[in-house]
Amino acid sequence: MAGYVVRRTLQAVLVLFGVSVIVFALVHLVPGDPIRLALGTRFDPQTYEALRERAGLDQPLVVQYFDWIGSALVGDLGVSFRSGEPVTLLILERLGATLSLALGAIIVALVIAVPLGLVSAVKRRSPADYFATVVSQAGISIPEFWMGILLILLFGLYLDILPPGGYVPFGEGPGDWLLHLLLPAVTVGVVSGSILTRFVRSSVLEALGQDYTRTARAKGLREGLVLRRHVVRNALVPVVTVTGVQLAYLLSGVVVVEVVFSWNGLGLLALQAVESRDYPVLQGAVLLFAFFFLLINLLVDLLYAYLDPRISYS
Amino acid sequence: MRTSRLVALVAAVMFAASCSGGGGGVDVDGQGGGGSGGGGGTLIAAISAEPDKLDPHATTAYASFQVLENVYDTLVVPNPEDFSFEPSLATEWSTSSDERTWTFQLREGVKFHDGSAFDAADVVYSFNRIIDNDLATAFRLEAVRDIRAQDRNTVVVELKQPAPNLLSLVGDYKGMSILPEGAADEHNLNTEAVGTGPFELAATSPGSIELTANKNYWGEGPFVSGVEFRVVSEPTTALTQLSTGEVHWTDNIPPQQITSLEDDESVTIETVPSVDYWYMSMNFERPPFDDPQVREAVAYGLDREAITETAKFGAAEVNQTAIPEGSRWYYDYAPYSHDPERARQLLQQSGTSNAQMGLMVTDEYPETVQAAQVIKANLAEVGINVSIQVEDFATWLDRQGRGEYDAFMLGWLGNIDPFGFYHAQHTCSGSNNYQNYCDQQTTRLLEQAATETDEDQRKELYDQAVKRIVDDNSYIYLYNPDVVQAWAPDVSGYQIRPDRAINFETVKLGG
Numbered sequence: 001m002a003g004y005v006v007r008r009t010l011q012a013v014l015v016l017f018g019v020s021v022i023v024f025a026l027v028h029l030v031p032g033d034p035i036r037l038a039l040g041t042r043f044d045p046q047t048y049e050a051l052r053e054r055a056g057l058d059q060p061l062v063v064q065y066f067d068w069i070g071s072a073l074v075g076d077l078g079v080s081f082r083s084g085e086p087v088t089l090l091i092l093e094r095l096g097a098t099l100s101l102a103l104g105a106i107i108v109a110l111v112i113a114v115p116l117g118l119v120s121a122v123k124r125r126s127p128a129d130y131f132a133t134v135v136s137q138a139g140i141s142i143p144e145f146w147m148g149i150l151l152i153l154l155f156g157l158y159l160d161i162l163p164p165g166g167y168v169p170f171g172e173g174p175g176d177w178l179l180h181l182l183l184p185a186v187t188v189g190v191v192s193g194s195i196l197t198r199f200v201r202s203s204v205l206e207a208l209g210q211d212y213t214r215t216a217r218a219k220g221l222r223e224g225l226v227l228r229r230h231v232v233r234n235a236l237v238p239v240v241t242v243t244g245v246q247l248a249y250l251l252s253g254v255v256v257v258e259v260v261f262s263w264n265g266l267g268l269l270a271l272q273a274v275e276s277r278d279y280p281v282l283q284g285a286v287l288l289f290a291f292f293f294l295l296i297n298l299l300v301d302l303l304y305a306y307l308d309p310r311i312s313y314s
Numbered sequence: 315m316r317t318s319r320l321v322a323l324v325a326a327v328m329f330a331a332s333c334s335g336g337g338g339g340v341d342v343d344g345q346g347g348g349g350s351g352g353g354g355g356t357l358i359a360a361i362s363a364e365p366d367k368l369d370p371h372a373t374t375a376y377a378s379f380q381v382l383e384n385v386y387d388t389l390v391v392p393n394p395e396d397f398s399f400e401p402s403l404a405t406e407w408s409t410s411s412d413e414r415t416w417t418f419q420l421r422e423g424v425k426f427h428d429g430s431a432f433d434a435a436d437v438v439y440s441f442n443r444i445i446d447n448d449l450a451t452a453f454r455l456e457a458v459r460d461i462r463a464q465d466r467n468t469v470v471v472e473l474k475q476p477a478p479n480l481l482s483l484v485g486d487y488k489g490m491s492i493l494p495e496g497a498a499d500e501h502n503l504n505t506e507a508v509g510t511g512p513f514e515l516a517a518t519s520p521g522s523i524e525l526t527a528n529k530n531y532w533g534e535g536p537f538v539s540g541v542e543f544r545v546v547s548e549p550t551t552a553l554t555q556l557s558t559g560e561v562h563w564t565d566n567i568p569p570q571q572i573t574s575l576e577d578d579e580s581v582t583i584e585t586v587p588s589v590d591y592w593y594m595s596m597n598f599e600r601p602p603f604d605d606p607q608v609r610e611a612v613a614y615g616l617d618r619e620a621i622t623e624t625a626k627f628g629a630a631e632v633n634q635t636a637i638p639e640g641s642r643w644y645y646d647y648a649p650y651s652h653d654p655e656r657a658r659q660l661l662q663q664s665g666t667s668n669a670q671m672g673l674m675v676t677d678e679y680p681e682t683v684q685a686a687q688v689i690k691a692n693l694a695e696v697g698i699n700v701s702i703q704v705e706d707f708a709t710w711l712d713r714q715g716r717g718e719y720d721a722f723m724l725g726w727l728g729n730i731d732p733f734g735f736y737h738a739q740h741t742c743s744g745s746n747n748y749q750n751y752c753d754q755q756t757t758r759l760l761e762q763a764a765t766e767t768d769e770d771q772r773k774e775l776y777d778q779a780v781k782r783i784v785d786d787n788s789y790i791y792l793y794n795p796d797v798v799q800a801w802a803p804d805v806s807g808y809q810i811r812p813d814r815a816i817n818f819e820t821v822k823l824g825g
Contacts, residue, residue, distance in 0.1 A: 044448075044745055046452065084504030097520070149548070152551055160558055164551055164555055165551040
């Protein structure tokens with residue numbers, strides 16, 4: 001087990017290194033010049049050259065890459081062109097907002113998906129199943145920004161019971177934190193939950209059709225026990241995989257929802273970095289997102305062994 | 315073991331959530347008030363974009379200046395009514411008979427937010443910092459040969475040639491702020507601010523900047539204990555927050571919402587014509603737009619009323635020159651009307667058939683994308699086939715800089731003196747003459763006007779230059795948009811300004 005984790009970690013380092021090369025190349029290939037952008041239309045050649053030199057952009061790309069990756073190895077991701085602040089600080093400042101939203105949304109998603117998916121699989125082709133299908137189809141189809149705005153208008157303006165946007169750190173008041181989190185978490189969670197519902201339904205259906213389920217029923221187990229011990233447990237493995245992917249996706253920021261709820265997370269940071277061609281911030285953010293994916297994949301794999309004793313990593 | 319790992323993960327998440335963003339944790343409510351009593355609560359302003367950096371000499375972002383306006387001071391400030399310049403850190407000024415030496419008398423008893431006293435050395439340091447480092451505002455001090463402190467309260471500026479617009483150059487906006495001597499070495503000015511303005515920077519966090527009242531402020535205010543700027547980029551969210559009282563002020567108002575807000579009693583909304591202008595420009599190096607008749611055809615082909623209505627829902631004034639009516643530099647000249655017949659004739663006379671135009675616009679400024687639809691329809695009538703090219707702003711600027719376009723639409727914001735409106739855009743070697751317009755007579759007129767110290771003669775020179783610019787269609791001017799801002803009914807003493815400067819010095823809450 002420990003050997004497995006070490007092996008996977010080494011692999012992850014290699015992958016991250018590859019990601020760093022690709023990200024660096026892509027970021028610099030995108031048309032647009034951060035210095036021109038910083039100066040706007042009021043362009044002055046002298047100022048332009050001075051700023052380019054100060055940002056190190058006059059160096060050859062290879063030199064720039066090794067400068068960047070060298071510092072990154074010791075935890076220094078450089079300084080934002082846009083704000084002049086260290087990239088690591090910019091990321092850390094926004095990590096809490098992103099973690100809160102991602103975790104809140106995934107909880108909402110699971111609360112929706114597990115019961116809904118289970119019922120629609122067990123009561124297949126019943127009105128409950130059709131209801132679940134319609135709900136999940138709607139959840140996937142409704143654009144997030146529209147649902148977000150509707151929720152703001154309903155709960156923020158007309159009912160006036162929830163704050164219409166903004167993020168409050170957990171440390172400044174858990175109650176406030178939760179109140180502000182509710183609307184965005186539901187907005188994102190409904191979409192993720194709708195996707196998850198379909199996976200829960202199909203993997204439960206599959207488990208229901210397996211021989212071991214028939215055997216369990218044949219030996220006279222009550223239906224509740226059959227579901228709990230045999231069906232759900234087996235159906236969980238693919239669901240965990242998809243939940244992991246969803247979580248990793250949410251951790252890399254949900255830009256649209258962040259904009260609607262003025263929720264200052266990593267998604268907005270990355271969007272701003274793209275718009276202002278803020279190379280250091282963009283590189284740092286993408287590297288972090290890659291890290292999230294690798295970490296969550298590792299956790300998901302380890303979770304398999306717990307859920308299914310047949311899987312072993314020794 | 316497995317459970318405990320899960321618990322550890324959740325705990326780590328909670329910890330991270332509680333640590334980060336804590337920079338905004340300073341509660342400014344209830345702290346002592348400003349110079350004239352103050353203590354009247356914290357005003358919360360919802361702005362639509364995030365300030366990039368707080369160094370007034372380095373940033374070009376409007377969002378940053380919304381904050382900096384309240385933190386820093388300049389030597390002089392524009393009066394919002396007629397844009398004459400009024401004393402601020404300088405109380406009096408005079409020029410030598412050859413107009414090449416300006417002497418500024420400085421205000422006494424002013425203190426920076428760090429407690430140090432303001433004097434002539436700070437002015438010399440600030441302007442030299444801009445010049446020596448080629449910072450974003452360096453072009454404003456191009457005419458300066460030398461700046462020196464004559465004594466503690468007197469600054470002398472020597473010029474290479476007369477600059478009748480010097481007050482505008484050093485006082486238009488807070489890009490020319492005065493910092494304490496050595497500030498750039500002692501502070502990270504990107505994230506810290508040491509000004510003399512009515513408010514001090516208290517805390518920054520993602521999406522929020524908090525200011526507290528400067529108790530030692532030299533002016534009459536402030537009357538609130540602090541100001542918090544919150545970034546709310548979605549207008550629906552900003553307006554909902556304004557209605558529910560969560561914020562007191564916002565400028566994040568889509569023009570199509572103005573009418574419904576005017577009927578809303580929980581909100582005060584005001585509009586005022588701005589000094590900004592939006593225009594279309596064609597590439598003089600690319601046929602067929604190198605032909606004056608083709609450009610004239612475009613000028614006659616456009617329905618400016620329809621363009622303005624579509625882009626701004628009526629919250630703008632059509633104008634065929636850059637400077638809005640109301641300014642003393644306004645020149646009433648409008649030779650074009652929407653005349654597709656005339657446009658077709660001109661096109662025919664020029665021998666152009668099957669004209670194609672790529673019109674470059676950017677979603678950074680959605681009004682250009684909207685206006686482009688009308689421009690396309692207008693010009694189709696005339697026989698010019700327009701393809702609309704929507705680019706992100708970085709790519710847009712890149713293409714503009716390399717001259718890779720047929721035509722584009724954009725705006726210039728916040729100019730006050732005609733030099734800023736016309737010079738760099740229309741002189742042959744002007745640094746912002748992307749369209750490559752080069753008319754010797756226009757350049758001569760603009761250069762003369764730049765150094766003419768008699769104001770009436772200067773106006774006359776600019777009028778002549780503008781007539782040529784409009785006749786040659788270097789720019790096709792379209793409209794001056796309104797400034798639109800809204801605030802809660804309990805906000806008083808706020809003045810909406812044509813230059814979009816947002817100053818909360820005199821604002822009171824709960825009146």
